[in-house]
Amino acid sequence: MDDFLEYKAFAFRDFVDSEDLRALEEKLFQKKMAFIRDYNDLDRSLVHNSINSCLRDYQRYVDYIANLLNLPSDNAT
Secondary structure, three states, X not given: XXXXXXXXXXXXXXXXXXXXXXXXHHHXXXXXXXXXXXXXXXXXXXXHHHHHHHHHHHHHHHHHHHHHOOOOOOOOO
């Protein structure tokens, strides 16, 4: 029983002594999450800005493949 109380006291002291490390860990975690959030927002804006040009190029791609396969395309008159 004495060993258990000694271990419990040591564990409590260790927990109290590591408070600064836990605070630092939390701060670093919040910083990392903010970085990820900003990166995802930047990435999303790049995708949204490129959709228009991709849609323009898509019809040319479909026409090219249709000609390659000798299929009638939607723009055939």
